[in-house]
Amino acid sequence: MGEFAGIVLHDSACPARTRAGFDFYVCKDGTVVTSQDFLDDDHVHVCVEGDFSEPIENMGLVREQMFVLVKLVLRLSSAFKFDPEKLMAHGDLCPGVEFPWHELKIRIDRPPH
């Protein structure tokens, strides 16, 4: 197990990585798919299924997906001992501009138990 600095977040429209290239994949139905190995020594790569360059159609569904994502972030930050705030976007366009960061911020500041 490496020493991770934090989490890099992607959406599934990410041009730079394929589905096989993520450590964790959070499906729209809340299922988390875990890959066999960590692919990067410095960061855990988490992909959220969906194209967040478009406005969110079903906010209820996405809210549930964000809840699963927050639980994953908290679990990883606790397992690898980094601050759960060390969650960064892959880039300016990944995840897309409509990604609901506010849904994560609220919950990471007040972690669910």
Ligand SMILES: [Zn+2]
């Ligand atoms: Zn990406």
